[in-house]
Amino acid sequence: MLVDSHCHLDYLEREGDSLEEVVTRAQRAGVGRLVTISTKLSEFDTIRGIAERFAAVYCSVGVHPHEAGEEGVEDPQNLLSRCAHPKVVGIGETGLDYFYEHSPREAQQRSFRAHIAAARESGLPLIVHARDADADTVAILQEEHARGAFPGVIHCFTAGPELAQAALEIGFYISLAGVVTFKKAEALRETVRQVPLERLLVETDSPYLAPVPKRGKRNEPAYVVHTAEKMAELMDVSADELAEATTANFFRLFSKVPAPQ
Template sequence: MLIDSHCHLDYLQRDGDIGEVVARAGRAGVGAMVTICTKMSEFPVVLEIAERFPTVFCSVGVHPHEAGEEGQETPDRLIELAQHPKVVGIGETGLDYYYEHSPREQQKVSFRAHIAAARETGLPLIVHARDADDDTVEILRDEYRNGAYPAVIHCFTAGPELAEAALEMGFYISLAGVVTFKSAEALRETVSKVPLDRLLVETDSPYLAPVPKRGKTNEPAFVVHTAEKLSEIKEVSTDLLIESTTANFKNLFSRAGSAIDQPGFGGAA
Protein backbone atom coordinates (compact mmCIF):
# COMPACT_ATOMS: atom_id res chain seq x y z
CA MET A 1 0.00 0.00 0.00
CA LEU A 2 0.94 3.65 -0.41
CA ILE A 3 0.79 5.99 2.56
CA ASP A 4 0.16 9.73 2.39
CA SER A 5 2.32 10.86 5.30
CA HIS A 6 1.02 14.45 5.35
CA CYS A 7 -2.34 15.85 4.31
CA HIS A 8 -4.90 18.31 5.66
CA LEU A 9 -8.26 16.59 5.55
CA ASP A 10 -9.79 19.25 7.79
CA TYR A 11 -9.11 21.81 5.06
CA LEU A 12 -10.73 19.55 2.47
CA GLN A 13 -13.68 19.02 4.81
CA ARG A 14 -14.48 22.74 4.58
CA ASP A 15 -15.61 22.06 1.00
CA GLY A 16 -17.94 19.24 2.02
CA ASP A 17 -17.93 15.71 3.38
CA ILE A 18 -14.56 13.99 3.00
CA GLY A 19 -15.89 10.45 2.95
CA GLU A 20 -15.46 10.22 -0.81
CA VAL A 21 -11.97 11.76 -0.60
CA VAL A 22 -10.91 8.97 1.74
CA ALA A 23 -12.66 6.38 -0.43
CA ARG A 24 -10.89 7.62 -3.58
CA ALA A 25 -7.59 7.33 -1.77
CA GLY A 26 -8.33 3.73 -0.92
CA ARG A 27 -9.26 2.94 -4.52
CA ALA A 28 -5.96 4.49 -5.65
CA GLY A 29 -4.03 2.16 -3.35
CA VAL A 30 -3.45 4.65 -0.53
CA GLY A 31 -3.96 2.46 2.51
CA ALA A 32 -3.34 5.05 5.23
CA MET A 33 -2.82 8.78 5.69
CA VAL A 34 -1.92 11.28 8.39
CA THR A 35 -4.03 14.42 8.65
CA ILE A 36 -1.93 17.20 10.13
CA CYS A 37 -2.83 19.65 12.88
CA THR A 38 -1.83 23.30 12.36
CA LYS A 39 -3.64 24.97 15.29
CA MET A 40 -4.25 23.73 18.81
CA SER A 41 -7.71 25.28 18.63
CA GLU A 42 -8.51 23.06 15.64
CA PHE A 43 -7.09 19.84 17.08
CA PRO A 44 -10.56 18.53 18.09
CA VAL A 45 -11.66 18.68 14.44
CA VAL A 46 -8.48 16.98 13.24
CA LEU A 47 -8.85 14.24 15.85
CA GLU A 48 -12.52 13.71 15.02
CA ILE A 49 -11.57 13.01 11.41
CA ALA A 50 -8.92 10.51 12.49
CA GLU A 51 -11.40 8.78 14.79
CA ARG A 52 -14.01 8.63 12.05
CA PHE A 53 -11.88 6.81 9.47
CA PRO A 54 -9.93 3.64 10.32
CA THR A 55 -7.22 4.45 7.75
CA VAL A 56 -6.61 8.01 8.98
CA PHE A 57 -4.20 9.04 11.74
CA CYS A 58 -3.39 12.56 12.92
CA SER A 59 -0.81 14.80 14.55
CA VAL A 60 -0.95 17.54 17.17
CA GLY A 61 0.90 20.81 16.76
CA VAL A 62 1.07 24.45 15.73
CA HIS A 63 2.22 25.57 12.28
CA PRO A 64 4.83 28.37 12.33
CA HIS A 65 2.25 30.65 10.69
CA GLU A 66 0.17 30.33 13.86
CA ALA A 67 3.01 30.63 16.38
CA GLY A 68 2.19 34.25 17.16
CA GLU A 69 -1.27 33.41 18.50
CA GLU A 70 -1.12 29.70 19.32
CA GLY A 71 2.57 28.90 19.64
CA GLN A 72 3.58 26.66 22.54
CA GLU A 73 6.10 27.87 25.09
CA THR A 74 6.34 24.46 26.79
CA PRO A 75 5.73 20.90 25.54
CA ASP A 76 3.18 20.07 28.23
CA ARG A 77 -0.06 20.45 26.26
CA LEU A 78 1.40 18.70 23.22
CA ILE A 79 2.51 15.77 25.35
CA GLU A 80 -0.92 15.54 26.97
CA LEU A 81 -2.83 15.45 23.69
CA ALA A 82 -0.32 13.07 22.11
CA GLN A 83 -1.44 10.30 24.46
CA HIS A 84 -4.44 9.58 22.22
CA PRO A 85 -3.76 6.41 20.17
CA LYS A 86 -4.74 8.11 16.91
CA VAL A 87 -2.08 10.82 17.38
CA VAL A 88 1.07 9.60 15.65
CA GLY A 89 3.21 12.74 15.24
CA ILE A 90 4.12 16.14 16.71
CA GLY A 91 3.59 19.11 14.42
CA GLU A 92 3.65 20.46 11.95
CA THR A 93 6.10 22.90 13.42
CA GLY A 94 9.22 24.70 12.28
CA LEU A 95 10.18 28.00 10.70
CA ASP A 96 8.70 29.95 7.82
CA TYR A 97 10.57 33.11 6.84
CA TYR A 98 8.89 33.35 3.44
CA TYR A 99 5.53 34.62 4.70
CA GLU A 100 6.52 35.47 8.28
CA HIS A 101 2.93 35.45 9.50
CA SER A 102 4.38 35.11 13.02
CA PRO A 103 7.46 36.75 14.60
CA ARG A 104 10.60 34.68 14.14
CA GLU A 105 11.37 34.46 17.83
CA GLN A 106 7.94 33.10 18.63
CA GLN A 107 8.33 30.55 15.84
CA LYS A 108 11.63 29.43 17.37
CA VAL A 109 10.23 29.10 20.89
CA SER A 110 7.29 27.04 19.66
CA PHE A 111 9.59 24.92 17.46
CA ARG A 112 11.74 24.01 20.46
CA ALA A 113 8.66 23.15 22.54
CA HIS A 114 7.53 20.75 19.82
CA ILE A 115 10.98 19.15 19.70
CA ALA A 116 10.82 18.60 23.45
CA ALA A 117 7.42 16.96 23.03
CA ALA A 118 8.77 14.67 20.31
CA ARG A 119 11.70 13.72 22.51
CA GLU A 120 9.42 12.99 25.47
CA THR A 121 6.75 11.02 23.59
CA GLY A 122 8.95 9.31 21.02
CA LEU A 123 6.53 10.45 18.30
CA PRO A 124 8.15 11.94 15.18
CA LEU A 125 8.56 15.68 14.81
CA ILE A 126 6.99 16.96 11.58
CA VAL A 127 9.12 19.88 10.38
CA HIS A 128 8.06 22.72 8.10
CA ALA A 129 11.00 24.72 6.74
CA ARG A 130 10.67 27.51 4.20
CA ASP A 131 13.36 30.09 3.50
CA ALA A 132 14.78 29.29 6.93
CA ASP A 133 17.29 26.52 6.30
CA ASP A 134 20.14 27.90 8.41
CA ASP A 135 18.07 28.52 11.53
CA THR A 136 16.21 25.24 11.06
CA VAL A 137 19.47 23.28 10.99
CA GLU A 138 20.85 25.23 13.93
CA ILE A 139 17.83 24.50 16.13
CA LEU A 140 17.53 20.86 15.09
CA ARG A 141 21.21 20.25 15.85
CA ASP A 142 21.18 22.22 19.08
CA GLU A 143 18.18 20.30 20.36
CA TYR A 144 19.60 16.99 19.17
CA ARG A 145 22.57 17.56 21.46
CA ASN A 146 20.08 17.64 24.33
CA GLY A 147 18.77 14.20 23.38
CA ALA A 148 17.83 12.34 20.21
CA TYR A 149 14.34 12.51 18.73
CA PRO A 150 12.72 11.20 15.51
CA ALA A 151 11.78 13.66 12.78
CA VAL A 152 10.79 14.17 9.16
CA ILE A 153 11.33 17.26 7.01
CA HIS A 154 7.95 17.43 5.33
CA CYS A 155 7.28 18.73 1.82
CA PHE A 156 11.03 19.01 1.32
CA THR A 157 11.96 21.80 -1.10
CA ALA A 158 15.27 22.95 0.38
CA GLY A 159 18.84 22.52 -0.76
CA PRO A 160 21.37 19.80 -0.03
CA GLU A 161 22.61 21.38 3.20
CA LEU A 162 19.32 20.82 5.03
CA ALA A 163 18.99 17.35 3.54
CA GLU A 164 22.49 16.38 4.64
CA ALA A 165 21.97 17.74 8.16
CA ALA A 166 18.67 15.90 8.50
CA LEU A 167 20.16 12.63 7.33
CA GLU A 168 23.10 13.00 9.71
CA MET A 169 20.64 13.10 12.61
CA GLY A 170 18.75 10.08 11.32
CA PHE A 171 15.74 12.06 10.11
CA TYR A 172 13.59 11.33 7.09
CA ILE A 173 12.80 13.41 3.99
CA SER A 174 9.23 13.58 2.68
CA LEU A 175 8.43 14.63 -0.89
CA ALA A 176 5.23 16.23 -2.09
CA GLY A 177 3.99 17.20 -5.54
CA VAL A 178 6.64 19.91 -5.96
CA VAL A 179 9.13 17.22 -6.97
CA THR A 180 7.05 16.62 -10.12
CA PHE A 181 7.09 20.27 -11.22
CA LYS A 182 9.04 21.22 -14.33
CA SER A 183 10.85 23.96 -12.39
CA ALA A 184 12.08 21.59 -9.65
CA GLU A 185 15.23 20.24 -11.31
CA ALA A 186 17.47 21.35 -8.43
CA LEU A 187 15.18 19.63 -5.95
CA ARG A 188 15.26 16.43 -7.99
CA GLU A 189 19.06 16.55 -8.00
CA THR A 190 19.11 16.83 -4.20
CA VAL A 191 16.54 14.05 -3.80
CA SER A 192 18.50 11.73 -6.07
CA LYS A 193 21.19 11.59 -3.38
CA VAL A 194 18.83 10.79 -0.48
CA PRO A 195 18.96 7.08 0.43
CA LEU A 196 15.84 5.13 -0.43
CA ASP A 197 15.44 4.05 3.19
CA ARG A 198 14.98 7.68 4.32
CA LEU A 199 12.23 8.78 1.92
CA LEU A 200 8.52 9.29 2.47
CA VAL A 201 5.81 10.58 0.13
CA GLU A 202 2.94 12.96 0.87
CA THR A 203 0.44 15.27 -0.78
CA ASP A 204 0.25 18.22 1.65
CA SER A 205 -3.26 18.35 0.20
CA PRO A 206 -5.23 20.40 -0.60
CA TYR A 207 -2.10 22.20 -1.83
CA LEU A 208 0.60 21.41 -4.41
CA ALA A 209 -1.21 18.97 -6.67
CA PRO A 210 1.39 16.97 -8.61
CA VAL A 211 1.74 16.69 -12.36
CA PRO A 212 -0.57 15.62 -14.07
CA LYS A 213 -3.13 17.05 -11.62
CA ARG A 214 -1.79 20.62 -11.56
CA GLY A 215 -4.54 23.19 -11.10
CA LYS A 216 -6.81 20.76 -9.26
CA THR A 217 -7.48 20.59 -5.54
CA ASN A 218 -4.94 18.11 -4.24
CA GLU A 219 -6.10 15.04 -2.31
CA PRO A 220 -4.48 11.88 -0.89
CA ALA A 221 -5.28 9.77 -3.96
CA PHE A 222 -2.86 11.91 -5.96
CA VAL A 223 0.17 10.79 -3.94
CA VAL A 224 0.53 7.96 -6.47
CA HIS A 225 1.84 10.49 -9.01
CA THR A 226 4.51 11.72 -6.63
CA ALA A 227 5.52 8.13 -5.93
CA GLU A 228 5.82 7.42 -9.63
CA LYS A 229 8.02 10.46 -10.19
CA LEU A 230 10.16 9.60 -7.20
CA SER A 231 10.70 6.09 -8.55
CA GLU A 232 12.04 7.66 -11.76
CA ILE A 233 14.40 9.91 -9.80
CA LYS A 234 15.68 7.00 -7.71
CA GLU A 235 15.80 4.69 -10.75
CA VAL A 236 13.79 1.94 -9.10
CA SER A 237 10.45 0.35 -9.90
CA THR A 238 7.32 2.04 -8.60
CA ASP A 239 6.53 -1.12 -6.64
CA LEU A 240 9.88 -0.97 -4.86
CA LEU A 241 9.47 2.76 -4.17
CA ILE A 242 6.04 2.13 -2.63
CA GLU A 243 7.33 -0.79 -0.59
CA SER A 244 10.26 1.26 0.68
CA THR A 245 8.36 4.43 1.56
CA THR A 246 5.68 2.41 3.34
CA ALA A 247 8.30 0.57 5.39
CA ASN A 248 9.97 3.89 6.17
CA PHE A 249 6.67 5.37 7.29
CA LYS A 250 6.02 2.45 9.63
CA ASN A 251 9.50 2.76 11.10
CA LEU A 252 9.19 6.49 11.72
CA PHE A 253 5.50 6.68 12.62
CA SER A 254 5.75 3.57 14.76
CA ARG A 255 2.40 4.04 16.52
CA ALA A 256 0.66 4.13 13.14
CA GLY A 257 2.83 1.27 11.91
CA SER A 258 1.72 -0.95 14.77
CA ALA A 259 -1.93 -0.22 13.98
CA ILE A 260 -1.48 -0.82 10.26
CA ASP A 261 0.09 -4.20 10.90
CA GLN A 262 -2.89 -5.40 12.96
CA PRO A 263 -5.19 -7.95 11.29
CA GLY A 264 -8.22 -6.28 9.79
CA PHE A 265 -6.68 -2.81 9.56
CA GLY A 266 -8.74 -0.52 7.34
CA GLY A 267 -11.99 -2.41 7.82
CA ALA A 268 -15.34 -0.69 8.03
CA ALA A 269 -15.69 1.94 10.73
Protein backbone atom coordinates in the same frame (compact mmCIF):
# COMPACT_ATOMS: atom_id res chain seq x y z
CA MET B 1 0.46 0.07 -0.64
CA LEU B 2 1.32 3.75 -0.41
CA VAL B 3 0.95 6.10 2.56
CA ASP B 4 0.05 9.79 2.45
CA SER B 5 2.18 10.83 5.39
CA HIS B 6 0.97 14.46 5.42
CA CYS B 7 -2.41 15.83 4.36
CA HIS B 8 -4.94 18.33 5.68
CA LEU B 9 -8.29 16.58 5.55
CA ASP B 10 -9.91 19.31 7.64
CA TYR B 11 -9.07 21.84 4.94
CA LEU B 12 -10.63 19.60 2.28
CA GLU B 13 -13.79 19.21 4.34
CA ARG B 14 -13.91 22.96 4.94
CA GLU B 15 -13.79 23.49 1.18
CA GLY B 16 -16.81 21.25 0.69
CA ASP B 17 -15.29 17.85 -0.04
CA SER B 18 -16.91 14.72 1.33
CA LEU B 19 -14.18 13.06 3.38
CA GLU B 20 -15.89 9.71 2.96
CA GLU B 21 -15.39 10.08 -0.79
CA VAL B 22 -11.85 11.46 -0.42
CA VAL B 23 -10.75 8.54 1.76
CA THR B 24 -12.49 6.02 -0.51
CA ARG B 25 -10.72 7.41 -3.58
CA ALA B 26 -7.41 7.24 -1.74
CA GLN B 27 -7.94 3.63 -0.76
CA ARG B 28 -8.97 2.71 -4.31
CA ALA B 29 -5.70 4.29 -5.48
CA GLY B 30 -3.77 2.03 -3.10
CA VAL B 31 -3.21 4.53 -0.29
CA GLY B 32 -3.63 2.47 2.86
CA ARG B 33 -2.80 5.01 5.58
CA LEU B 34 -3.22 8.79 5.86
CA VAL B 35 -1.96 11.24 8.48
CA THR B 36 -4.02 14.41 8.76
CA ILE B 37 -1.95 17.23 10.23
CA SER B 38 -2.68 19.69 13.03
CA THR B 39 -1.85 23.35 12.43
CA LYS B 40 -3.62 24.93 15.44
CA LEU B 41 -4.27 23.59 18.93
CA SER B 42 -7.60 25.42 18.84
CA GLU B 43 -8.63 23.11 15.97
CA PHE B 44 -7.06 19.92 17.31
CA ASP B 45 -10.38 18.40 18.41
CA THR B 46 -11.58 18.62 14.79
CA ILE B 47 -8.40 16.96 13.52
CA ARG B 48 -8.65 14.16 16.07
CA GLY B 49 -12.33 13.71 15.28
CA ILE B 50 -11.54 13.17 11.60
CA ALA B 51 -8.97 10.54 12.51
CA GLU B 52 -11.50 8.82 14.75
CA ARG B 53 -13.99 8.60 11.87
CA PHE B 54 -11.77 6.52 9.59
CA ALA B 55 -9.81 3.37 10.39
CA ALA B 56 -7.08 4.31 7.91
CA VAL B 57 -6.60 7.90 9.14
CA TYR B 58 -4.30 9.07 11.93
CA CYS B 59 -3.34 12.57 13.07
CA SER B 60 -0.72 14.80 14.63
CA VAL B 61 -0.86 17.50 17.28
CA GLY B 62 0.92 20.81 16.80
CA VAL B 63 1.00 24.45 15.75
CA HIS B 64 2.16 25.57 12.31
CA PRO B 65 4.82 28.31 12.30
CA HIS B 66 2.30 30.62 10.62
CA GLU B 67 0.22 30.40 13.81
CA ALA B 68 3.12 30.69 16.29
CA GLY B 69 2.40 34.34 17.05
CA GLU B 70 -1.16 33.61 18.20
CA GLU B 71 -1.01 29.97 19.28
CA GLY B 72 2.67 29.17 19.62
CA VAL B 73 3.55 26.47 22.14
CA GLU B 74 6.05 27.30 24.87
CA ASP B 75 5.20 24.47 27.28
CA PRO B 76 5.55 21.01 25.69
CA GLN B 77 2.95 19.70 28.13
CA ASN B 78 0.31 21.40 25.96
CA LEU B 79 1.26 18.87 23.29
CA LEU B 80 2.12 15.91 25.49
CA SER B 81 -1.28 16.03 27.20
CA ARG B 82 -2.87 15.24 23.82
CA CYS B 83 -0.47 12.46 22.78
CA ALA B 84 -1.99 9.57 24.68
CA HIS B 85 -4.88 9.20 22.25
CA PRO B 86 -4.29 6.15 20.02
CA LYS B 87 -4.85 8.15 16.85
CA VAL B 88 -2.25 10.84 17.66
CA VAL B 89 0.97 9.65 16.02
CA GLY B 90 3.14 12.74 15.43
CA ILE B 91 4.16 16.16 16.77
CA GLY B 92 3.61 19.12 14.46
CA GLU B 93 3.64 20.48 12.02
CA THR B 94 6.12 22.90 13.45
CA GLY B 95 9.26 24.61 12.21
CA LEU B 96 10.18 27.90 10.60
CA ASP B 97 8.72 29.86 7.70
CA TYR B 98 10.65 33.02 6.81
CA PHE B 99 9.01 33.31 3.38
CA TYR B 100 5.63 34.53 4.60
CA GLU B 101 6.62 35.46 8.17
CA HIS B 102 3.03 35.41 9.35
CA SER B 103 4.48 35.12 12.86
CA PRO B 104 7.58 36.73 14.41
CA ARG B 105 10.71 34.64 13.97
CA GLU B 106 11.34 34.53 17.71
CA ALA B 107 7.85 33.11 18.35
CA GLN B 108 8.37 30.50 15.64
CA GLN B 109 11.69 29.46 17.15
CA ARG B 110 10.30 29.16 20.69
CA SER B 111 7.37 27.08 19.51
CA PHE B 112 9.68 24.91 17.38
CA ARG B 113 11.85 24.11 20.40
CA ALA B 114 8.80 23.26 22.53
CA HIS B 115 7.60 20.84 19.84
CA ILE B 116 11.06 19.27 19.78
CA ALA B 117 10.90 18.78 23.55
CA ALA B 118 7.53 17.07 23.15
CA ALA B 119 8.88 14.80 20.42
CA ARG B 120 11.89 13.91 22.54
CA GLU B 121 9.75 13.05 25.58
CA SER B 122 6.95 11.23 23.75
CA GLY B 123 9.06 9.44 21.14
CA LEU B 124 6.59 10.54 18.46
CA PRO B 125 8.12 11.90 15.26
CA LEU B 126 8.55 15.65 14.82
CA ILE B 127 6.97 16.95 11.59
CA VAL B 128 9.03 19.91 10.40
CA HIS B 129 8.00 22.68 8.01
CA ALA B 130 10.96 24.65 6.65
CA ARG B 131 10.68 27.44 4.10
CA ASP B 132 13.39 30.01 3.41
CA ALA B 133 14.81 29.23 6.86
CA ASP B 134 17.38 26.52 6.19
CA ALA B 135 20.20 27.93 8.32
CA ASP B 136 18.09 28.47 11.44
CA THR B 137 16.30 25.15 10.96
CA VAL B 138 19.62 23.31 10.81
CA ALA B 139 21.00 25.21 13.80
CA ILE B 140 17.98 24.50 16.01
CA LEU B 141 17.78 20.84 15.02
CA GLN B 142 21.48 20.32 15.70
CA GLU B 143 21.42 22.20 19.01
CA GLU B 144 18.39 20.29 20.23
CA HIS B 145 19.67 16.95 18.99
CA ALA B 146 22.82 17.50 21.03
CA ARG B 147 20.57 17.68 24.12
CA GLY B 148 18.92 14.36 23.29
CA ALA B 149 17.83 12.53 20.17
CA PHE B 150 14.30 12.67 18.74
CA PRO B 151 12.76 11.19 15.58
CA GLY B 152 11.44 13.34 12.77
CA VAL B 153 10.81 14.22 9.15
CA ILE B 154 11.25 17.32 7.01
CA HIS B 155 7.88 17.40 5.31
CA CYS B 156 7.21 18.71 1.78
CA PHE B 157 10.95 19.05 1.32
CA THR B 158 11.88 21.89 -1.05
CA ALA B 159 15.18 23.02 0.45
CA GLY B 160 18.77 22.52 -0.62
CA PRO B 161 21.32 19.80 0.04
CA GLU B 162 22.61 21.39 3.25
CA LEU B 163 19.30 20.93 5.08
CA ALA B 164 18.86 17.47 3.59
CA GLN B 165 22.28 16.37 4.77
CA ALA B 166 21.86 17.86 8.24
CA ALA B 167 18.49 16.15 8.62
CA LEU B 168 19.86 12.80 7.52
CA GLU B 169 22.79 13.10 9.92
CA ILE B 170 20.46 13.32 12.93
CA GLY B 171 18.39 10.38 11.71
CA PHE B 172 15.52 12.29 10.10
CA TYR B 173 13.52 11.30 7.05
CA ILE B 174 12.77 13.44 3.99
CA SER B 175 9.19 13.59 2.71
CA LEU B 176 8.36 14.68 -0.82
CA ALA B 177 5.17 16.24 -2.12
CA GLY B 178 3.98 17.27 -5.58
CA VAL B 179 6.64 19.97 -5.98
CA VAL B 180 9.11 17.28 -7.02
CA THR B 181 7.03 16.73 -10.19
CA PHE B 182 7.03 20.40 -11.23
CA LYS B 183 8.88 21.38 -14.39
CA LYS B 184 11.07 23.99 -12.68
CA ALA B 185 12.05 21.77 -9.74
CA GLU B 186 15.22 20.25 -11.23
CA ALA B 187 17.41 21.53 -8.38
CA LEU B 188 15.12 19.78 -5.90
CA ARG B 189 15.21 16.60 -7.95
CA GLU B 190 19.00 16.67 -7.95
CA THR B 191 19.00 16.92 -4.14
CA VAL B 192 16.48 14.08 -3.89
CA ARG B 193 18.70 11.79 -5.94
CA GLN B 194 21.28 12.01 -3.14
CA VAL B 195 18.85 10.88 -0.41
CA PRO B 196 18.93 7.14 0.41
CA LEU B 197 15.72 5.36 -0.53
CA GLU B 198 15.41 4.05 3.03
CA ARG B 199 15.00 7.63 4.30
CA LEU B 200 12.24 8.85 1.97
CA LEU B 201 8.53 9.32 2.58
CA VAL B 202 5.82 10.51 0.22
CA GLU B 203 2.92 12.89 0.91
CA THR B 204 0.43 15.20 -0.76
CA ASP B 205 0.21 18.16 1.66
CA SER B 206 -3.30 18.31 0.20
CA PRO B 207 -5.22 20.38 -0.62
CA TYR B 208 -2.07 22.16 -1.82
CA LEU B 209 0.60 21.39 -4.42
CA ALA B 210 -1.19 18.90 -6.64
CA PRO B 211 1.40 16.94 -8.62
CA VAL B 212 1.70 16.76 -12.38
CA PRO B 213 -0.59 15.68 -14.12
CA LYS B 214 -3.13 17.08 -11.62
CA ARG B 215 -1.42 20.44 -11.17
CA GLY B 216 -3.91 23.29 -10.89
CA LYS B 217 -6.54 21.06 -9.29
CA ARG B 218 -7.29 20.79 -5.59
CA ASN B 219 -4.92 18.15 -4.28
CA GLU B 220 -6.14 15.08 -2.41
CA PRO B 221 -4.55 11.93 -0.96
CA ALA B 222 -5.30 9.74 -3.99
CA TYR B 223 -2.90 11.90 -6.01
CA VAL B 224 0.08 10.73 -3.95
CA VAL B 225 0.49 8.00 -6.58
CA HIS B 226 1.71 10.60 -9.10
CA THR B 227 4.38 11.92 -6.76
CA ALA B 228 5.43 8.35 -6.02
CA GLU B 229 5.80 7.64 -9.74
CA LYS B 230 8.18 10.59 -10.16
CA MET B 231 10.13 9.52 -7.08
CA ALA B 232 10.51 6.00 -8.48
CA GLU B 233 11.89 7.49 -11.68
CA LEU B 234 14.37 9.64 -9.76
CA MET B 235 15.55 6.76 -7.58
CA ASP B 236 15.73 4.39 -10.58
CA VAL B 237 13.45 1.80 -9.02
CA SER B 238 10.07 0.39 -9.97
CA ALA B 239 6.84 1.93 -8.69
CA ASP B 240 6.28 -1.18 -6.56
CA GLU B 241 9.76 -0.93 -5.02
CA LEU B 242 9.24 2.74 -4.24
CA ALA B 243 5.88 2.03 -2.63
CA GLU B 244 7.29 -0.83 -0.58
CA ALA B 245 10.27 1.23 0.62
CA THR B 246 8.41 4.43 1.50
CA THR B 247 5.67 2.51 3.27
CA ALA B 248 8.20 0.55 5.32
CA ASN B 249 9.93 3.85 6.13
CA PHE B 250 6.63 5.35 7.25
CA PHE B 251 5.88 2.53 9.68
CA ARG B 252 9.44 2.67 11.00
CA LEU B 253 9.14 6.39 11.74
CA PHE B 254 5.47 6.58 12.70
CA SER B 255 5.80 3.49 14.85
CA LYS B 256 2.56 4.14 16.72
CA VAL B 257 0.56 3.46 13.55
CA PRO B 258 -0.33 -0.24 13.34
CA ALA B 259 0.72 -1.83 10.07
CA PRO B 260 -1.99 -3.71 8.18
CA GLN B 261 -2.10 -7.45 8.72
